[in-house]
Amino acid sequence: MDDEVKVPNHIYQMSTINALVSGLYDGCVSLSKLLKKGNFGIGTFKGLDGELTLLNGTFYRTKPDGSVYVCSKNVSVPFAVVTELENYNTYNIQNCTSYEDIRKELDSFIESKNIFYAFYMEGKFNYVKTRTVVKQNMPYKPMAEVVKDQPMFEYNDVDGYVVGFRCPDYVEGLNVPGYHFHFLNKDKKFGGHISEFSIENAKVYVQNCSCFRMELPKNESFYNMEVKDRNDEITSVEK
Numbered sequence: 001m002d003d004e005v006k007v008p009n010h011i012y013q014m015s016t017i018n019a020l021v022s023g024l025y026d027g028c029v030s031l032s033k034l035l036k037k038g039n040f041g042i043g044t045f046k047g048l049d050g051e052l053t054l055l056n057g058t059f060y061r062t063k064p065d066g067s068v069y070v071c072s073k074n075v076s077v078p079f080a081v082v083t084e085l086e087n088y089n090t091y092n093i094q095n096c097t098s099y100e101d102i103r104k105e106l107d108s109f110i111e112s113k114n115i116f117y118a119f120y121m122e123g124k125f126n127y128v129k130t131r132t133v134v135k136q137n138m139p140y141k142p143m144a145e146v147v148k149d150q151p152m153f154e155y156n157d158v159d160g161y162v163v164g165f166r167c168p169d170y171v172e173g174l175n176v177p178g179y180h181f182h183f184l185n186k187d188k189k190f191g192g193h194i195s196e197f198s199i200e201n202a203k204v205y206v207q208n209c210s211c212f213r214m215e216l217p218k219n220e221s222f223y224n225m226e227v228k229d230r231n232d233e234i235t236s237v238e239k
Contacts, residue, residue, distance in 0.1 A: 008087035010211040011116050011165070012037035013080070018173040019217065020044070020079040022225055023140040027076025028217040031059050034082055035073065040118060042164055042182045043080025045071075048146060049135040051192050053163050053182040054082055055120075060184060062132045062192045066153040068184060078217070081165055081175065083118045083209055094201040097126075102199060103179055106166070109206050114168050116209040119181070121162035123202025128155045128183050130192030152195070159186040162194065162202075165209075174214065 014029045027046035034041070035057065043052040051062040052071075061071040091109050096102045110117055131150045133143075164181035171177055184191040216222065 006036065006038055006084040007211075008084045009207065009209050010038075010213065011081060011083050011118075011209045013082075013175065013212070013214045014043070014077065015079045015217050015222070016174050016214070017079065017176055018227070019222055019225060021143045023142045024217065024221050024225060025078050025136055025140050026217075026219060026221060028078055028219070029080065029215070030076050031071065031073040034077070034080055035059075038082035038084040040085035040120065040163065041080055041082030042180065043077050043082075044133060046076050046078060047135050047137065047140075048133040048143075051132045051182055052077060052080060053184055053191060054080075055161060055163055055184065060188060060191070062130075062182075062190075064132055064134045064151050066130065066132060066151065066190045066192060068188050068191050083165075083207065085118055085120060085205065085207055088118075088120075088205040088207040091204045091206065092201070093199060093204055096199040098198055099194075099196050102197065106179065106204070106206075109204065110166070111208070114170075116168065116212055117166040118205075118207040118209055119162070119164055119166060119179070120205040121199075121202045123159070124200040125158050125160060125183075125202070126156065126198040126200050127196070128158060128160070128194065129153070129196040130155070130183050130190075131195055132192040153190070153192060155185070155190070157200075160184055160191070161186070162197075164194075
């Protein structure tokens with residue numbers, strides 16, 4: 001696939017979630033290169049320096065205090081998932097009182113649990129609970145240790161945007177099975193990784209992604225990484 005061409009229904013991913021959870025936080029790809037892969041996505045920054053949200057071609061960084069700002073494209077990231085959000089179906093949902101209710105509603109919009117989906121929501125949210133990660137210094141600790149001290153934030157009756165993906169169960173170790181969402185409020189002043197939320201009403205954009213391309217880090221840390229089952233850690237960190 002041409003590196004310079006953005007293709008709807010294709011997902012590009014840098015690195016594996018297993019590598020990230022293991023503590024491989026060095027940057028592997030620049031934001032400028034990511035933007036050549038798509039206009040929509042999520043990830044984190046070098047050294048776990050905040051949550052990354054890509055919306056409409058603009059990169060946003062959520063800082064440890066929950067605030068959000070536009071990020072320069074010359075920085076690098078250790079992990080990211082992006083697509084060109086263009087070829088989607090739209091739905092409306094309302095009165096979903098929990099993340100579990102939202103999952104069930106979103107599941108009704110997909111035709112198969114065996115392919116990838118990009119999800120974008122805009123609307124009114126009764127409640128959003130988010131977290132962000134704090135910048136780490138060498139030597140890096142595994143993420144399960146890092147998130148023990150992660151800042152958590154709660155917001156009520158807020159307009160905003162949800163950006164994320166649904167991945168098939170068989171991607172364990174490569175990505176997070178199920179749903180993984182980031183939040184930005186309407187003014188893009190605060191946000192983060194969603195731990196829990198409820199929806200008053202929202203428009204939902206759903207794009208199936210039947211092509212998945214992953215690029216692996218080209219560094220000694222990844223080459224020498226101990227490969228082991230980290231699914232329990234991934235669940236505790238990302239869900």
